[in-house]
Amino acid sequence: xxxxxxxxxxxxxxxxxxxxxxxxxxxxxxxxxxxxxxxxxxxxxxxxxxxxxxxxxxxxxxxxxxxxxxxxxxxxxxxxxxxxxxxxxxxxxxxxxxxxxxxxxxxxxxxxxxxxxxxxxxxxxxxxxxxxxxxxxxxxxxxxxxxxxxxxxxxxxxxxxxxxxxxxxxxxxxxxxxxxxxxxxxxxxxxxxxxxxxxxxxxxxxxxxxxxxxxxxxxxxxxx
Amino acid sequence: xxxxxxxxxxxxxxxxxxxxxxxxxxxxxxxxxxxxxxxxxxxxxxxxxxxxxxxxxxxxxxxxxxxxxxxxxxxxxxxxxxxxxxxxxxxxxxxxxxxxxxxxxxxxxxxxxxxxxxxxxxxxxxxxxxxxxxxxxxxxxxxxxxxxxxxxxxxxxxxxxxxxxxxxxxxxxxxxxxxxxx
Numbered sequence: 001x002x003x004x005x006x007x008x009x010x011x012x013x014x015x016x017x018x019x020x021x022x023x024x025x026x027x028x029x030x031x032x033x034x035x036x037x038x039x040x041x042x043x044x045x046x047x048x049x050x051x052x053x054x055x056x057x058x059x060x061x062x063x064x065x066x067x068x069x070x071x072x073x074x075x076x077x078x079x080x081x082x083x084x085x086x087x088x089x090x091x092x093x094x095x096x097x098x099x100x101x102x103x104x105x106x107x108x109x110x111x112x113x114x115x116x117x118x119x120x121x122x123x124x125x126x127x128x129x130x131x132x133x134x135x136x137x138x139x140x141x142x143x144x145x146x147x148x149x150x151x152x153x154x155x156x157x158x159x160x161x162x163x164x165x166x167x168x169x170x171x172x173x174x175x176x177x178x179x180x181x182x183x184x185x186x187x188x189x190x191x192x193x194x195x196x197x198x199x200x201x202x203x204x205x206x207x208x209x210x211x212x213x214x215x216x217x218x219x220x221x222x223x224x
Numbered sequence: 225x226x227x228x229x230x231x232x233x234x235x236x237x238x239x240x241x242x243x244x245x246x247x248x249x250x251x252x253x254x255x256x257x258x259x260x261x262x263x264x265x266x267x268x269x270x271x272x273x274x275x276x277x278x279x280x281x282x283x284x285x286x287x288x289x290x291x292x293x294x295x296x297x298x299x300x301x302x303x304x305x306x307x308x309x310x311x312x313x314x315x316x317x318x319x320x321x322x323x324x325x326x327x328x329x330x331x332x333x334x335x336x337x338x339x340x341x342x343x344x345x346x347x348x349x350x351x352x353x354x355x356x357x358x359x360x361x362x363x364x365x366x367x368x369x370x371x372x373x374x375x376x377x378x379x380x381x382x383x384x385x386x387x388x389x390x391x392x393x394x395x396x397x398x399x400x401x402x403x404x405x406x
Contacts, residue, residue: 089304093275094364098404133270167343178344200342
Protein backbone atom coordinates (compact mmCIF):
# COMPACT_ATOMS: atom_id res chain seq x y z
CA UNK A 1 0.00 0.00 0.00
CA UNK A 2 2.84 2.35 -0.79
CA UNK A 3 1.75 5.83 -1.60
CA UNK A 4 2.85 7.43 -4.81
CA UNK A 5 6.45 8.38 -4.01
CA UNK A 6 6.85 10.42 -7.14
CA UNK A 7 4.37 12.93 -5.83
CA UNK A 8 6.49 15.49 -4.02
CA UNK A 9 3.81 18.10 -3.58
CA UNK A 10 1.08 17.78 -0.97
CA UNK A 11 -1.94 15.93 -2.23
CA UNK A 12 -4.68 18.10 -3.63
CA UNK A 13 -8.01 18.11 -1.88
CA UNK A 14 -9.74 15.77 -4.29
CA UNK A 15 -6.93 13.23 -4.28
CA UNK A 16 -6.86 13.38 -0.52
CA UNK A 17 -10.53 12.63 -0.54
CA UNK A 18 -10.03 9.67 -2.84
CA UNK A 19 -7.31 8.26 -0.58
CA UNK A 20 -9.48 8.70 2.49
CA UNK A 21 -12.48 7.13 0.81
CA UNK A 22 -10.30 4.25 -0.33
CA UNK A 23 -8.88 3.81 3.13
CA UNK A 24 -12.28 3.92 4.77
CA UNK A 25 -13.67 1.52 2.19
CA UNK A 26 -10.83 -0.88 2.85
CA UNK A 27 -11.59 -0.70 6.52
CA UNK A 28 -15.29 -1.27 5.95
CA UNK A 29 -14.52 -4.26 3.76
CA UNK A 30 -12.16 -5.56 6.38
CA UNK A 31 -14.83 -5.16 8.97
CA UNK A 32 -17.39 -7.02 6.92
CA UNK A 33 -15.01 -9.74 5.85
CA UNK A 34 -15.95 -13.20 6.95
CA UNK A 35 -12.34 -14.30 6.69
CA UNK A 36 -12.27 -15.96 10.09
CA UNK A 37 -13.92 -12.96 11.73
CA UNK A 38 -17.32 -14.19 12.87
CA UNK A 39 -18.12 -11.26 15.11
CA UNK A 40 -17.93 -7.56 14.49
CA UNK A 41 -15.04 -5.92 16.20
CA UNK A 42 -15.66 -2.36 17.33
CA UNK A 43 -12.11 -1.32 16.59
CA UNK A 44 -10.36 -1.04 13.26
CA UNK A 45 -8.36 -3.66 11.44
CA UNK A 46 -5.90 -2.85 8.69
CA UNK A 47 -5.80 -4.73 5.46
CA UNK A 48 -3.32 -6.29 5.33
CA UNK A 49 -2.89 -6.57 9.08
CA UNK A 50 0.21 -5.09 10.65
CA UNK A 51 2.82 -7.63 11.68
CA UNK A 52 5.22 -6.46 14.32
CA UNK A 53 7.73 -9.22 13.79
CA UNK A 54 10.32 -9.83 16.48
CA UNK A 55 10.96 -6.24 17.40
CA UNK A 56 11.95 -5.71 21.03
CA UNK A 57 12.12 -2.63 23.24
CA UNK A 58 13.74 -2.21 26.65
CA UNK A 59 11.13 -2.98 29.30
CA UNK A 60 11.97 -0.95 32.36
CA UNK A 61 9.39 -2.60 34.59
CA UNK A 62 11.35 -5.19 36.56
CA UNK A 63 8.14 -6.66 37.97
CA UNK A 64 6.75 -7.36 34.53
CA UNK A 65 6.49 -10.90 33.23
CA UNK A 66 7.67 -9.63 29.86
CA UNK A 67 11.39 -10.08 30.41
CA UNK A 68 12.40 -9.95 26.77
CA UNK A 69 10.67 -6.67 25.98
CA UNK A 70 8.48 -8.24 23.36
CA UNK A 71 5.59 -6.33 21.83
CA UNK A 72 3.63 -9.49 21.17
CA UNK A 73 1.00 -11.24 23.21
CA UNK A 74 2.00 -14.26 25.21
CA UNK A 75 0.75 -17.69 24.10
CA UNK A 76 -2.99 -17.35 23.65
CA UNK A 77 -2.99 -13.81 24.97
CA UNK A 78 -2.74 -10.26 23.73
CA UNK A 79 -0.34 -7.38 24.26
CA UNK A 80 -2.12 -4.03 24.19
CA UNK A 81 0.35 -1.42 23.00
CA UNK A 82 0.00 2.32 23.49
CA UNK A 83 2.27 5.17 22.44
CA UNK A 84 2.05 8.16 24.77
CA UNK A 85 3.76 10.16 27.48
CA UNK A 86 3.08 10.76 31.16
CA UNK A 87 2.86 14.56 31.03
CA UNK A 88 -0.22 14.19 28.87
CA UNK A 89 -3.16 15.66 30.83
CA UNK A 90 -6.10 14.57 28.74
CA UNK A 91 -5.63 12.02 25.93
CA UNK A 92 -3.37 9.42 27.60
CA UNK A 93 -5.07 9.33 31.01
CA UNK A 94 -8.45 9.04 29.29
CA UNK A 95 -7.42 6.09 27.13
CA UNK A 96 -5.63 4.27 29.94
CA UNK A 97 -8.50 4.88 32.35
CA UNK A 98 -10.94 3.46 29.80
CA UNK A 99 -8.65 0.47 29.26
CA UNK A 100 -8.44 -0.11 32.99
CA UNK A 101 -12.24 -0.08 33.18
CA UNK A 102 -12.44 -2.51 30.28
CA UNK A 103 -10.00 -4.93 31.91
CA UNK A 104 -11.73 -4.75 35.26
CA UNK A 105 -14.91 -6.04 33.64
CA UNK A 106 -13.25 -9.01 31.99
CA UNK A 107 -13.27 -12.51 33.40
CA UNK A 108 -10.19 -12.99 35.61
CA UNK A 109 -9.19 -16.01 33.57
CA UNK A 110 -9.22 -13.94 30.39
CA UNK A 111 -7.69 -10.93 32.11
CA UNK A 112 -4.62 -13.00 32.94
CA UNK A 113 -3.94 -13.38 29.25
CA UNK A 114 -3.71 -9.62 28.72
CA UNK A 115 -0.53 -7.57 28.90
CA UNK A 116 -0.38 -3.82 28.51
CA UNK A 117 2.69 -2.12 27.07
CA UNK A 118 3.21 1.61 26.86
CA UNK A 119 5.93 3.01 24.65
CA UNK A 120 6.89 6.47 25.80
CA UNK A 121 7.34 9.01 23.03
CA UNK A 122 8.95 11.33 25.59
CA UNK A 123 11.86 9.34 27.03
CA UNK A 124 13.55 12.58 28.07
CA UNK A 125 11.04 13.04 30.88
CA UNK A 126 9.64 9.53 31.18
CA UNK A 127 12.34 7.53 32.88
CA UNK A 128 11.76 4.13 34.50
CA UNK A 129 10.59 5.51 37.83
CA UNK A 130 8.16 7.92 36.24
CA UNK A 131 6.69 5.47 33.73
CA UNK A 132 6.46 2.58 36.18
CA UNK A 133 4.71 4.84 38.69
CA UNK A 134 2.36 6.02 35.99
CA UNK A 135 1.41 2.62 34.58
CA UNK A 136 1.28 1.09 38.04
CA UNK A 137 -1.54 3.49 38.76
CA UNK A 138 -3.65 1.90 36.03
CA UNK A 139 -2.57 -1.74 35.94
CA UNK A 140 -1.17 -4.45 38.22
CA UNK A 141 2.62 -4.45 38.17
CA UNK A 142 3.04 -7.87 36.54
CA UNK A 143 0.67 -6.85 33.82
CA UNK A 144 2.41 -3.88 32.24
CA UNK A 145 5.58 -3.20 30.31
CA UNK A 146 7.28 0.19 30.42
CA UNK A 147 8.94 0.54 27.05
CA UNK A 148 11.58 3.24 27.17
CA UNK A 149 14.30 3.87 24.65
CA UNK A 150 16.46 6.93 24.16
CA UNK A 151 17.43 5.59 20.76
CA UNK A 152 15.41 7.85 18.45
CA UNK A 153 15.97 5.62 15.45
CA UNK A 154 14.71 2.62 17.36
CA UNK A 155 11.63 4.48 18.53
CA UNK A 156 10.94 5.66 14.99
CA UNK A 157 11.35 2.10 13.72
CA UNK A 158 8.80 0.74 16.15
CA UNK A 159 6.40 3.61 15.50
CA UNK A 160 6.62 3.02 11.79
CA UNK A 161 5.73 -0.65 12.22
CA UNK A 162 2.51 0.30 13.96
CA UNK A 163 1.80 3.40 11.91
CA UNK A 164 2.20 5.56 15.00
CA UNK A 165 3.96 8.89 15.15
CA UNK A 166 4.76 11.74 17.48
CA UNK A 167 6.18 15.23 17.42
CA UNK A 168 7.95 17.00 20.25
CA UNK A 169 6.84 20.61 20.52
CA UNK A 170 8.80 23.77 21.07
CA UNK A 171 10.37 24.18 24.48
CA UNK A 172 8.64 26.79 26.62
CA UNK A 173 10.55 29.30 28.76
CA UNK A 174 9.95 27.15 31.84
CA UNK A 175 11.44 24.11 30.14
CA UNK A 176 8.13 22.40 29.48
CA UNK A 177 6.95 21.27 26.08
CA UNK A 178 3.96 19.63 24.46
CA UNK A 179 4.07 16.35 22.60
CA UNK A 180 1.67 15.55 19.82
CA UNK A 181 1.18 11.86 19.20
CA UNK A 182 -1.09 9.41 17.47
CA UNK A 183 -3.40 8.00 20.09
CA UNK A 184 -4.39 4.48 19.13
CA UNK A 185 -4.32 1.40 21.26
CA UNK A 186 -3.15 -1.72 19.42
CA UNK A 187 -3.95 -5.35 20.28
CA UNK A 188 -1.11 -7.67 19.25
CA UNK A 189 -1.37 -11.45 19.40
CA UNK A 190 1.48 -13.89 19.98
CA UNK A 191 2.14 -14.17 16.25
CA UNK A 192 2.82 -10.47 16.21
CA UNK A 193 -0.33 -9.70 14.28
CA UNK A 194 -2.18 -6.51 15.22
CA UNK A 195 -5.65 -7.97 15.50
CA UNK A 196 -7.46 -4.72 16.17
CA UNK A 197 -6.72 -1.12 16.99
CA UNK A 198 -8.87 1.35 18.89
CA UNK A 199 -8.80 5.05 18.08
CA UNK A 200 -8.98 7.65 20.82
CA UNK A 201 -12.47 7.82 22.26
CA UNK A 202 -13.24 4.10 22.01
CA UNK A 203 -15.35 3.27 25.03
CA UNK A 204 -14.29 0.83 27.72
CA UNK A 205 -17.30 -1.28 26.78
CA UNK A 206 -16.23 -1.53 23.13
CA UNK A 207 -12.67 -2.43 24.05
CA UNK A 208 -13.83 -5.07 26.50
CA UNK A 209 -16.12 -6.66 23.94
CA UNK A 210 -13.34 -6.81 21.32
CA UNK A 211 -10.82 -8.22 23.78
CA UNK A 212 -13.20 -10.96 24.86
CA UNK A 213 -13.99 -11.83 21.26
CA UNK A 214 -10.35 -12.03 20.28
CA UNK A 215 -9.46 -14.15 23.29
CA UNK A 216 -12.40 -16.48 22.66
CA UNK A 217 -11.37 -16.85 19.05
CA UNK A 218 -7.82 -17.62 20.07
CA UNK A 219 -8.90 -20.17 22.64
CA UNK A 220 -11.06 -21.89 20.00
CA UNK A 221 -8.13 -22.05 17.61
CA UNK A 222 -5.80 -23.48 20.24
CA UNK A 223 -8.17 -26.21 21.28
CA UNK A 224 -9.12 -27.31 17.75
CA UNK B 225 -33.52 84.77 24.74
CA UNK B 226 -31.08 81.94 24.99
CA UNK B 227 -32.73 78.54 25.05
CA UNK B 228 -29.93 76.65 23.35
CA UNK B 229 -27.83 75.99 26.41
CA UNK B 230 -30.57 74.66 28.62
CA UNK B 231 -31.88 72.65 25.67
CA UNK B 232 -28.48 71.12 25.11
CA UNK B 233 -28.10 70.31 28.76
CA UNK B 234 -31.55 68.78 28.84
CA UNK B 235 -30.75 66.71 25.78
CA UNK B 236 -27.52 65.56 27.33
CA UNK B 237 -29.27 64.54 30.50
CA UNK B 238 -31.93 62.64 28.60
CA UNK B 239 -29.30 60.87 26.51
CA UNK B 240 -27.21 59.89 29.48
CA UNK B 241 -30.29 58.74 31.26
CA UNK B 242 -31.27 56.61 28.31
CA UNK B 243 -27.78 55.13 28.11
CA UNK B 244 -27.71 54.38 31.81
CA UNK B 245 -31.11 52.82 31.60
CA UNK B 246 -29.93 50.68 28.72
CA UNK B 247 -26.79 49.61 30.59
CA UNK B 248 -28.82 48.90 33.64
CA UNK B 249 -31.21 46.66 31.79
CA UNK B 250 -28.31 44.79 30.22
CA UNK B 251 -26.90 44.02 33.62
CA UNK B 252 -30.23 42.74 34.77
CA UNK B 253 -30.59 40.50 31.72
CA UNK B 254 -27.11 38.97 32.12
CA UNK B 255 -27.64 35.94 34.29
CA UNK B 256 -24.01 34.95 34.28
CA UNK B 257 -22.62 31.57 33.34
CA UNK B 258 -24.13 28.25 34.35
CA UNK B 259 -21.52 25.68 35.28
CA UNK B 260 -22.56 22.08 35.64
CA UNK B 261 -20.88 18.86 36.62
CA UNK B 262 -17.35 20.09 37.22
CA UNK B 263 -15.00 17.14 37.69
CA UNK B 264 -11.33 16.28 37.50
CA UNK B 265 -9.66 12.98 36.78
CA UNK B 266 -7.60 11.33 39.51
CA UNK B 267 -3.94 11.33 38.57
CA UNK B 268 -1.11 8.82 38.60
CA UNK B 269 1.44 9.48 41.36
CA UNK B 270 4.12 10.49 38.85
CA UNK B 271 1.88 12.65 36.67
CA UNK B 272 2.61 16.37 36.64
CA UNK B 273 -0.52 17.45 34.80
CA UNK B 274 -4.23 17.14 35.31
CA UNK B 275 -7.44 18.19 33.63
CA UNK B 276 -10.70 19.69 34.84
CA UNK B 277 -13.89 19.21 32.86
CA UNK B 278 -17.39 20.73 33.07
CA UNK B 279 -20.32 22.01 31.05
CA UNK B 280 -20.73 25.75 30.55
CA UNK B 281 -23.60 27.79 29.27
CA UNK B 282 -24.18 31.51 29.07
CA UNK B 283 -27.61 32.81 28.13
CA UNK B 284 -26.23 36.03 26.69
CA UNK B 285 -22.89 34.74 25.52
CA UNK B 286 -19.54 35.08 27.28
CA UNK B 287 -15.94 33.90 27.16
CA UNK B 288 -13.92 31.81 29.59
CA UNK B 289 -10.74 33.78 29.82
CA UNK B 290 -8.72 31.94 32.43
CA UNK B 291 -8.91 29.75 35.50
CA UNK B 292 -6.99 29.23 38.70
CA UNK B 293 -6.69 26.76 41.55
CA UNK B 294 -5.01 27.04 44.95
CA UNK B 295 -1.24 27.07 44.58
CA UNK B 296 -1.06 23.94 46.70
CA UNK B 297 -2.89 22.07 43.95
CA UNK B 298 -1.06 23.22 40.84
CA UNK B 299 1.49 25.82 39.91
CA UNK B 300 -0.13 26.85 36.66
CA UNK B 301 -3.57 26.64 35.07
CA UNK B 302 -4.39 27.08 31.39
CA UNK B 303 -7.41 26.64 29.17
CA UNK B 304 -6.62 24.05 26.50
CA UNK B 305 -8.14 22.30 23.56
CA UNK B 306 -7.18 18.82 22.44
CA UNK B 307 -6.90 18.82 18.67
CA UNK B 308 -6.20 16.23 16.01
CA UNK B 309 -3.51 16.92 13.44
CA UNK B 310 -2.61 20.13 15.18
CA UNK B 311 -0.62 21.60 12.36
CA UNK B 312 -3.83 22.74 10.71
CA UNK B 313 -4.46 25.07 13.63
CA UNK B 314 -2.30 28.10 14.51
CA UNK B 315 0.70 27.20 12.46
CA UNK B 316 3.99 27.78 14.16
CA UNK B 317 2.79 26.89 17.62
CA UNK B 318 4.47 23.55 17.39
CA UNK B 319 7.63 25.39 16.48
CA UNK B 320 10.70 23.81 15.02
CA UNK B 321 10.06 20.19 15.74
CA UNK B 322 13.44 18.70 15.16
CA UNK B 323 13.02 15.75 17.44
CA UNK B 324 10.91 12.72 16.82
CA UNK B 325 9.72 14.01 13.50
CA UNK B 326 7.49 11.48 11.85
CA UNK B 327 8.70 11.03 8.30
CA UNK B 328 6.79 13.40 6.07
CA UNK B 329 3.68 11.94 4.60
CA UNK B 330 3.60 8.98 6.93
CA UNK B 331 0.30 9.90 8.44
CA UNK B 332 -1.33 9.57 5.04
CA UNK B 333 0.67 6.63 3.75
CA UNK B 334 -0.70 4.42 6.48
CA UNK B 335 -4.09 5.37 5.13
CA UNK B 336 -5.81 5.25 8.51
CA UNK B 337 -7.70 8.23 9.83
CA UNK B 338 -6.91 7.23 13.38
CA UNK B 339 -3.19 7.62 12.78
CA UNK B 340 -3.53 11.37 12.97
CA UNK B 341 -1.61 12.92 15.81
CA UNK B 342 -3.43 14.44 18.73
CA UNK B 343 -2.14 17.25 20.83
CA UNK B 344 -3.11 20.23 22.88
CA UNK B 345 -3.28 23.88 22.09
CA UNK B 346 -3.50 26.56 24.71
CA UNK B 347 -6.53 28.72 24.04
CA UNK B 348 -4.79 32.02 24.60
CA UNK B 349 -7.89 33.97 23.60
CA UNK B 350 -10.01 31.89 25.92
CA UNK B 351 -13.02 29.73 25.17
CA UNK B 352 -16.01 31.37 23.57
CA UNK B 353 -19.45 30.58 24.91
CA UNK B 354 -22.01 31.46 22.24
CA UNK B 355 -25.29 32.69 23.69
CA UNK B 356 -27.56 29.91 24.82
CA UNK B 357 -25.22 27.12 23.69
CA UNK B 358 -23.88 24.48 26.06
CA UNK B 359 -20.14 24.07 25.68
CA UNK B 360 -18.66 20.90 27.11
CA UNK B 361 -15.18 20.67 28.49
CA UNK B 362 -14.62 16.93 28.21
CA UNK B 363 -11.92 14.32 27.50
CA UNK B 364 -10.57 14.76 23.99
CA UNK B 365 -11.83 18.31 23.74
CA UNK B 366 -11.67 21.52 25.77
CA UNK B 367 -10.31 21.26 29.27
CA UNK B 368 -8.84 23.33 32.03
CA UNK B 369 -5.30 22.02 32.27
CA UNK B 370 -3.50 21.87 35.57
CA UNK B 371 0.27 22.10 35.24
CA UNK B 372 2.97 21.63 37.83
CA UNK B 373 0.66 19.45 39.88
CA UNK B 374 1.82 19.70 43.48
CA UNK B 375 0.31 16.43 44.61
CA UNK B 376 -1.65 13.58 43.02
CA UNK B 377 -5.38 14.14 42.77
CA UNK B 378 -7.06 11.24 44.52
CA UNK B 379 -10.59 9.95 44.76
CA UNK B 380 -12.51 11.93 47.35
CA UNK B 381 -10.67 15.17 46.58
CA UNK B 382 -12.55 18.31 45.71
CA UNK B 383 -10.59 20.92 43.82
CA UNK B 384 -11.83 24.52 44.09
CA UNK B 385 -11.51 26.07 40.65
CA UNK B 386 -11.95 29.80 40.07
CA UNK B 387 -13.14 30.51 36.55
CA UNK B 388 -12.72 33.96 35.06
CA UNK B 389 -15.29 35.04 32.50
CA UNK B 390 -15.13 38.16 30.39
CA UNK B 391 -18.61 39.32 31.38
CA UNK B 392 -19.66 37.23 34.31
CA UNK B 393 -16.41 37.76 36.14
CA UNK B 394 -15.18 35.26 38.70
CA UNK B 395 -17.13 32.10 39.31
CA UNK B 396 -15.91 29.50 41.74
CA UNK B 397 -16.80 25.83 41.40
CA UNK B 398 -15.77 22.64 43.16
CA UNK B 399 -14.47 19.92 40.85
CA UNK B 400 -15.05 16.41 42.11
CA UNK B 401 -12.18 13.95 41.63
CA UNK B 402 -13.28 10.86 39.68
CA UNK B 403 -11.61 7.97 37.91
CA UNK B 404 -14.03 8.09 34.99
CA UNK B 405 -16.42 10.43 33.25
CA UNK B 406 -19.62 9.19 34.78
